[in-house]
Amino acid sequence: MSAPANVIESLDRGIDAALEDLAALARIPSVSARGFDPAHVARSAQETAELLAKSGLERVEILTLPGAHPYAVGEWLHAGPDAPTVLVYAHHDVQPPGRESHWQSPPFEPTRRGDGRLYGRGVVDDKAGVLLHLAAQRAWLAAAGALPVNVKWIVEGEEETGSEHLAEFLRAHRTRLDCDVLVLSDTANLDTGIPSLTTSLRGIVQVDVTVRALDHPIHSGMWGGPVPDAATAMTSLLARLIDERGAIAVPGVYDDVPELSAEERAALAALPFDADTFRRDAGMSAGAAFIGESDRTVYERLWHRPSLALTALEGMPIATAA
Ligand SMILES: [Zn+2]
Structure with missing residues (x-):
């Protein structure tokens, strides 16, 4: 299904407002990692909720779980019972900015550079994911008065720290977030000018391996030969993880x-x-x-x-x- 011309025109008209909203959201230093002020993440949840509401979503709320950064949710369910329900996922937290001296422009002051791109921490990952889909939604509502599908939103605040409470949150709000299709906004385009749909993602398994061969350090000249050392054993194990x-x-x-x-x-x-x-x-x-x-x-x-x-x-x- 392609969007009607008046929706595309509406999208073009709304692009500057969407970029301004993106910049405002990206000015909030919503670093979810430990040691950073969680008040900023709470503020970005608030700002996200306001953007959802301003974009025509209903039942917009900030939901919380003990020990978790807040979630912003909302929905628009007037496409009719036969239309599919799409759950849009995004996150409003960001990675720490690292050393500020390494930034050409301040991390939390989104700046448009010579190449036309907006630079700032979280601009792409994943605040653009929020605004991109909101801009599309606004365009449909303004031009057609309705969306072609039912839409639900969940924007979490701890993706960058491993989404520790996400499963618990989804279980707690199972009915409210029930959907036919999930759209994960936290993905990339292949290149400028090549809009892309991500159709596969990989999970992750992390393993910490410790090899211990001796209970105290010894001299290689005195003991080397029959007595193993942990580093050689470890590198030999690692080398065998990949075949020819x-x-x-x-x-x-x-x-x-x-x-x-x-x-x-x-x-x-x-x-x-x-x-x-x-x-x-x-x-x-x-x-x-x-x-x-x-x-x-x-x-x-x-x-x-x-x-x-x-x-x-x-x-x-x-x-x-x-
Ligand atoms: Zn992300």
């Missing part, structure tokens, strides 16, 4: 991963891919090569296949080694 083809060698890891259909494969192949741009965007060093299953395309490895990353490695510090 680049596949993950953990038994069972691919068991529930569906193979792409011919249509999905064709759709991926039709997307533009430039290896140099991809390498630059990822920050890959000149000598670094792509890894993963070499018989599958980069996009398939990136979006449809499990990946394995070693995110931290600790051993004995060089200064105290012998």
Whole structure:
């Protein structure tokens, strides 16, 4: 289904107002991580709720759970009982800004730079996710007087800290949030000018592994040979996690991963891919090569296949080694 021309025109007319709302929301330093003032996250929930209400949603509320940052919810259910109900998910919290000296413009003062983009912490992730869908909703309501589907909204405040209470929240409000389709707004476009629909997402499993071989440090010259050291054992274990083809060698890891259909494969192949741009965007060093299953395309490895990353490695510090 494509939107009627008057809705698209209405969207164009509303874009500046939506950008202003986005900037106002992004001015709130709603960092959900521990050690940051939770009052800012409460304020961004409030501001989000006001935006939902201002965009035609009804039953807009801030809902809370003990120990959780607040959720903003709302709904518009006048498309009729035969129309599907879409639940839009977004989050209003952000990551810490890091060192301010590394920012070219202040993290919480959204600034439009020479390339036409708005820069600020949380502008993309995920406050644009809120405003993008609200802008579409406003355009439909203004031009057509109604939405083509029933819509419910949930905007959480702790995605960046692992959505610790989300399952509990969904269970607590099961009926209220009941829907036919979930639209996750926390996704990306492939590139400027290429609007994209994300149709698959990967979950995450994090494992901490500790290897211990000795109960106290010993001299390698005196004991080396028969006596193991933890770092060698650990690196040998890690090296065996990936096979020669680049596949993950953990038994069972691919068991529930569906193979792409011919249509999905064709759709991926039709997307533009430039290896140099991809390498630059990822920050890959000149000598670094792509890894993963070499018989599958980069996009398939990136979006449809499990990946394995070693995110931290600790051993004995060089200064105290012998
Ligand atoms: Zn996000």
